[in-house]
Amino acid sequence: MIGTTLGDIRQHLEALAEETGQYYLVCGRTGERPSPAIGLRFENRPTARAAARATEQYRAALRRYDPQLPRYDVIVCEEDGHSSPNESETVSTNHARGATASRETPLSPPDDRSASEESxxxxxxxxxxxxxxxxxxxxxxxxxxxxxxxxxxxxxxxxxxxxxxxxxxxxxxxxxxxxxxxxxxxxxxxxxxxxxxxxxxxxxxxxxxxxxxxxxxxxxxxxxxxxxxxxxxxxxxxxxxxxxxxxxxxxxxxxxxxxxxxxxxxxxxxxxxxxxxxxxxxxxxxxxxxxxxxxxxxxxxxxxxxxx
The missing domain is CATH 3.90.1520 (H-NOX domain)
Structure with missing residues (x-):
């Protein structure tokens, strides 16, 4: 059970993260890093998928307060640039299904500066x-x-x-x-x-x-x-x-x-x-x-x- 407050979800995400992890989260449509997972990396793909679900839960909770909050299709990417094309289908329900499956150029991992900054x-x-x-x-x-x-x-x-x-x-x-x-x-x-x-x-x-x-x-x-x-x-x-x-x-x-x-x-x-x-x-x-x-x-x- 992650918890229902923003603080609970953020703490859960931070507990999943590993500084030397090879996996990170991005929006499959825009390539942006979704808050609150900006700068976080994860040790393996299952952990990253759990983090993606928590990130969607966090943003859904924020959307109760502000319907204008941008919607992200959260997917898992690996350090060498390989994305998980089905992740957007399993995590987000507010987008065109399979949108990331046809991506010809894999997402490149962000540099250290962009990974640590929040918009x-x-x-x-x-x-x-x-x-x-x-x-x-x-x-x-x-x-x-x-x-x-x-x-x-x-x-x-x-x-x-x-x-x-x-x-x-x-x-x-x-x-x-x-x-x-x-x-x-x-x-x-x-x-x-x-x-x-x-x-x-x-x-x-x-x-x-x-x-x-x-x-x-x-x-x-x-x-x-x-x-x-x-x-x-x-x-x-x-x-x-x-x-x-x-x-x-x-x-x-x-x-x-x-x-x-x-x-x-x-x-x-x-x-x-x-x-x-x-x-x-x-x-x-x-x-x-x-x-x-x-x-x-x-x-x-x-x-x-x-x-x-």
Whole structure:
């Protein structure tokens, strides 16, 4: 029994994986690596097939929250480029049967860089799924429906997958900000972060979190500066600049939910507050934020920060 939550399925996949495995998963139609199996390899074909089934189960669970989630025909490939043509038939039921059987050129194994990276779409859906599950199991179930209603209303006017996934995060932030106080927001995000795979330990959680968000193309670049005046006091404060950040609007401010989730993953015990969203040089895509960690402060700005 794999389990019914996204966290259970992801843990099952990670338990099946072997770093030196010769088998990996791809979409038989597009060649893309399907999340949450990106970067995972498996020792033999039966194990890889079990992983393919778990991957489909994971994506089916996400689709309950977002019907727009891309559908993949998950197949097993071997390191030397040989694919398993019948795998798409046994794993996925949402495609033309036998589509991979006529492939003349076998899929080439991805390089190390592409195998370890996650797309913006998959990252957003993983975050959203973790938050939705947490909300559904909390005393705030009505918030889940409100988030979906807001998202579906926004999605009617958008066609591109990248834009849709960003609007999903934005709709979540709108309803969490509107319906929950900061302490409840912090509890939801911290619990959601626990559902995601644990990153390796790092001495600089903020740097690690920002690097992670940059790797999924949530922004082009960032700068991080420790605020010198507070080096000798208990509160730690940093000024963060995000370039080409698509979740900022001059009239409303900046959605900070992805950054908060990543910080909770890397430093779950550290109280967090985010403030002072200022557009740089009048731009609505480059923003400056202040991130604080202090045991004396109440959480704030974890889902969004109004523009200054």
């Amino acid at each position: 913006l779409v998959d990252f957003c859906h993983a975050i959203a799924g973790a938050v939705f599950e947490t909300v559904a199991e909390s005393s705030h179930q009505s918030v889940e429906r409100a988030i979906m209603d807001t998202y579906l209303e926004i999605a009617e006017t958008i066609e591109t997958p990248d834009e849709l996934c960003l609007r999903l995060l934005e709709s979540m932030a709108i309803e969490l900000e509107r319906r929950l106080d900061p302490e409840a927001q912090a509890a939801i995000l911290a619990a959601a972060a626990e559902r995601l795979s644990s990153p390796p330990a790092d001495d600089d959680p903020l740097e690690f979190a920002l690097s992670r968000l940059q790797s999924v193309a949530l922004f082009d670049s960032y700068t991080l500066e420790r605020n010198a005046l507070e080096k000798q006091v208990q509160t730690r404060s940093w000024t963060v600049t995000l370039s080409a950040y698509p979740l900022g609007r001059a009239e409303t401010g900046v959605v900070t939910l992805p950054l908060a989730i990543e910080l909770f993953r890397h430093a779950p015990e550290s109280p967090i507050s985010i403030s002072r969203a200022e557009p740089i040089d009048g731009s609505s895509s480059t923003w400056e934020l202040v991130v604080r960690r202090s045991t004396d402060e109440r959480p704030s700005g974890l889902v969004s920060v109004p523009s200054s």
